Amino acid sequence: MENRNEYVHTVYDALHQIPEPGYKEFKTSEFIESELKKWGYKIHRNVANSTGIIAVLDSNREGPFVGIRADMDALPYQMDGRIEYRHTCGHDAHSSIALAVARSIYSSGVARGKLYFIFQPAEELLTGAKTVISSGLLNDMTHIIGMHIRPYQECLFGQAAPALWHSALARLNIKLTGITAHAGRAHLGANPIETAILIANAINTIKINPQVSSSINITRVNTGDNAENSLPEELNMCIDVRCADNTTMRTLLEELNLRVESCAKITRTKAACTVSCCPAAEYSSDMIDAASRAIEKVLGADGLVEEIHTVGAEDFHYYTKEIGCKAAYVALGANAKPGLHHKEMVFERKALDNGVDIFLEIINTILN
Known part of the structure; x- marks a missing residue:
């Protein structure tokens, strides 16, 4: 059986080969669902008649209801006179990290509350989050955590910021x-x-x-x-x-x-x-603290860098606006080059391992 780090890279290799646009992530969704079924999660597929998936792990004990959110869609490019889709914003990385976390945590479970894994369509269209929210499946969610790989200009590999403040x-x-x-x-x-x-x-x-x-x-x-x-x-x-x-x-x-x-x-x-x-980002201080502690534990004191502000937008923030849950959003250093959305974007793949470990530490802080 593959260990945690081997698994996240295997998943990334698979998802990177099947880039799909927003609301048409059919192969991606099918792959993710097939993996989740191996571990016995309660799975909601075709969320709100979309390609979205929500997997639930319930401790059957009182406690926070925590969401781990990953986006799935790719971007279109004009290549040799035809449209070609490519993962140039790292959504294949985010889904791989979330799936590896789901695999790792299911055997041990959580001590209290409930854990959601939200595989969201159409982030690039800035409408996928609202689609997932409209299903009503997350109405009781109290906390949500997101993550995004960052370009080398913002955050280097081996570093992470506890908050990425979108405009x-x-x-x-x-x-x-x-x-x-x-x-x-x-x-x-x-x-x-x-x-x-x-x-x-x-x-x-x-x-x-x-x-x-x-x-x-x-x-x-x-x-x-x-x-x-x-x-x-x-x-x-x-x-x-x-x-x-x-x-x-x-x-x-x-x-x-x-x-x-x-x-x-x-x-x-x-x-x-x-x-x-x-909407712009709105985070709670206790969630930023939890993310900071997790980053420092995984990457050391030198790996924890200051919060990052960006002019970019993210539909992740509809979850806090519409549901009212607390949020954190980790900026994961990955040395993405030349930059996000560039058609030839590449990143340091070992960042996947860091993302998995940081997510697990945050979940452990809140639910265990």
Whole structure:
């Protein structure tokens, strides 16, 4: 029988060969379920009619209900004229680590409470967590722990941070509708391009506390294939908004919405806006302490590094927002190069062993 470290690498080799996009992780889900069945977990498959899996280990004693969450989906790339999926964000690593933890802990069990292993689809779409939550299977969860491998620029192999603070993300898709007219008779029309230009300039008038990291960027503007000598009737634009905390994000969106409405009114166009949001990280101090102790025990004092703040977003934080559970999210040093989401991303595979050991130590602290 393979030992713990051998097993996590065997699983990684298998999952790395079957990268699949969000909500289509069919082979991945099937593989994970087949492994969990070997150990007798109570398994919920096709969670909320998705590819998600939740495996449950119940001590039948009072105590915390703890979730270990791993994402499963891969990313698409245009390769030689066709779409190819690749694991360039480490989700195959995260699922391998979680599966190895599940294998290791089942024989000994937990002393109290309940343990969930959450294999989540569609993190890259930022909707998978909400899908899993909608199943209601995690309503009683009191704690949740996540983990993500990190690039060498942030956290080196042999190190880990007890908290990875993700930013809040909002995407505004705005449809501006004007009145088409001949470019030589623009007074007869209403030009949505002018509205978009005003919005771009108005963004610069939004002022928030400079000590709170934030950004607002227009990432797409499209008027279609209208005639070159005519005002377009319609313009679609996307605005990417990021902010280090949820309260300031709400302020940013209110200010941005006010400016979109004002710019449309000035230019006699109509603005229709849809907003999708992903919350910023919110962690409890006792969970960060538990993660810190686990990292120090596994990697030593030199392996425990300071908490990391990133502009990236993660749908993991819907679990705390929607369920109200305590959370920790470990940044696992893995020397990922050239960087996450690069089509040729590689990392130090021995980091898988560290991830398994850190998870086990945190679980031991909370449940044993």
